Amino acid sequence: MRSIDLLIKNAEELITLQGTNHARKKEEMNELGIIKQGMLAIDDGKIVDVGSDLNYDAKKIIDASGKIVIPGFVDPHTHLVFGGTREFELDWKLHGLTYMDIKRKGGGIDYTVTHTRDASFNSLYQQGNKRLDTMLSYGTTTCEAKSGYGLNFESEKRILDVQNKLNKDHKVDIISTFLGAHSIPKEMNDEDYVDLVINEMIPMAKTHAKFCDVFCEQGFFTIDQSRRILEAGKKAGLVPKIHADELIDTNGGLLAAEIGAISAEHLLKTNEESMRKMAEKNVIGVMLPGTPFSLMMNEYAPARKMIDKGVPIALATDLNPNCYVENMQFMMQLGCFNMKLTPAEALTASTFNAACAIDQQEWIGSLDVGKQADVLLLDVSNYQMIPYHFGINHVSTVIKKGEIVRSNKK
Ligand SMILES: [Zn+2]
Structure with missing residues (x-):
């Protein structure tokens, strides 16, 4: 089994934003590429795998039960x-x-x-x-x-x-x-x-x-x-x-x-x-x-x-x-x-x-294999909650280039 730095599992919604390489227009803006019970494999600061049934020997595992996982804002x-x-x-x-x-x-x-x-x-x-x-x-x-x-x-x-x-x-x-x-x-x-x-x-x-x-x-x-x-x-x-x-x-x-x-x-x-x-x-x-x-x-x-x-x-x-x-x-x-x-x-x-x-879509903006692992865990069970429950900070964990750089107490 391949060894990696970090595995995120059990995300209620893993919102990949996978799709086109150009800025999204019209209906494309509604396509979030959601994987239910999603998993994300990160190694050496980069995303190495995205899916729902991944098997890795991870140095660190984050259980995202009850949370959603999205690309960094x-x-x-x-x-x-x-x-x-x-x-x-x-x-x-x-x-x-x-x-x-x-x-x-x-x-x-x-x-x-x-x-x-x-x-x-x-x-x-x-x-x-x-x-x-x-x-x-x-x-x-x-x-x-x-x-x-x-x-x-x-x-x-x-x-x-x-x-x-x-x-x-x-x-x-x-x-x-x-x-x-x-x-x-x-x-x-x-x-x-x-x-x-x-x-x-x-x-x-x-x-x-x-x-x-x-x-x-x-x-x-x-x-x-x-x-x-x-x-x-x-x-x-x-x-x-x-x-x-x-x-x-x-x-x-x-x-x-x-x-x-x-x-x-x-x-x-x-x-x-x-x-x-x-x-x-x-x-x-x-x-x-x-x-x-x-x-x-x-x-x-x-x-x-x-x-x-x-x-x-x-x-x-x-x-x-x-x-x-x-x-x-x-x-x-x-x-x-x-x-x-x-x-x-x-x-x-x-x-x-x-x-x-800002012409950075090659490296960031979506959860795609090969991209920089800039990833957020949000303490909500689906993405509609972000605007619906307004005026508070939903972010519980911020991962930048594969490293946990911020944990907000929840
Ligand atoms: Zn201005």
């Missing part, structure tokens, strides 16, 4: 590294101030930029590290992280350096995105800043990040500026992503399709033509329901319509000072209750499709 959109928090804005929001009102009053992104620029490498590292600990306890085993609260060469580089050090030191894997074009710094005009991003920051970012992102929105970067930045990033080898159509429809979804972006994010106001083009070009729509929730907008991205039109959908936290959340289970809950996703769609969007949105 992937959070494909976070602003992990920032200085300071903005809890005082909650009162302003409750008095009816909008995102733009708060920005004008000295809060918002400018406040965070000041505090991030003033923070030392070590302070940013400690704050990011603490957020990663929270993510891990809620089952996120890989996340994307964006720069974007520096808005000058030195601070943007420092944020990317912090992310890369956290990626080396922390159990959670981090995929870095350069988002120098997050906002226009107060001390510069927009065209000069776009030149700085293109001519100085992107040449630095190409060795520090995998993706290049832009905040394409009225009052931030125009469609034309966004196109120029993303094209420059592409030339430097950075894959495009775009924050698009969050506050108004600027045809950001169309730009994502035209430029070959891997994903477009937010998309609350995206028009049908953009959705059609995104579906055609397989641009993943990354839904961030925490953002309108924390802004009390009562309006969510039309995820249901996008799925029906063939746009592959992922979910993410958008963790940032304006939407302070690390918990992907809560995103599934908001996705179901406020975007009308089915529990199966929400789970696909938080695992396999989320991995696709």
Whole structure:
């Protein structure tokens, strides 16, 4: 009998997410590849067998009776590294101030930029590290992280350096995105800043990040500026992503399709033509329901319509000072209750499709032989319980690269 490191057995549902290698669309998003009374064999950090009747001589056995086993959550959109928090804005929001009102009053992104620029490498590292600990306890085993609260060469580089050090030191894997074009710094005009991003920051970012992102929105970067930045990033080898159509429809979804972006994010106001083009070009729509929730907008991205039109959908936290959340289970809950996703769609969007949105599906996102053993045990008997029983942490055990890295007392 072959000897292995770890065998998980008796899972009520072993949710493999096996199936296609591309981001799932339409009905594919409901296909979870469930094995009842499932078993998972892990050796040397990788999945070596998946089934219901496996025979191995395992050094360690986990009995998953009464629990489900799923791939680790992937959070494909976070602003992990920032200085300071903005809890005082909650009162302003409750008095009816909008995102733009708060920005004008000295809060918002400018406040965070000041505090991030003033923070030392070590302070940013400690704050990011603490957020990663929270993510891990809620089952996120890989996340994307964006720069974007520096808005000058030195601070943007420092944020990317912090992310890369956290990626080396922390159990959670981090995929870095350069988002120098997050906002226009107060001390510069927009065209000069776009030149700085293109001519100085992107040449630095190409060795520090995998993706290049832009905040394409009225009052931030125009469609034309966004196109120029993303094209420059592409030339430097950075894959495009775009924050698009969050506050108004600027045809950001169309730009994502035209430029070959891997994903477009937010998309609350995206028009049908953009959705059609995104579906055609397989641009993943990354839904961030925490953002309108924390802004009390009562309006969510039309995820249901996008799925029906063939746009592959992922979910993410958008963790940032304006939407302070690390918990992907809560995103599934908001996705179901406020975007009308089915529990199966929400789970696909938080695992396999989320991995696709950061181009990591070759290694993570499903329980397939050969993939990294990033695996969660959840203390529920079926997957519908994850959104149904909301507001608590269902994760009991987190396994990263075959190693138990977190046990939450149950
Ligand atoms: Zn964002």
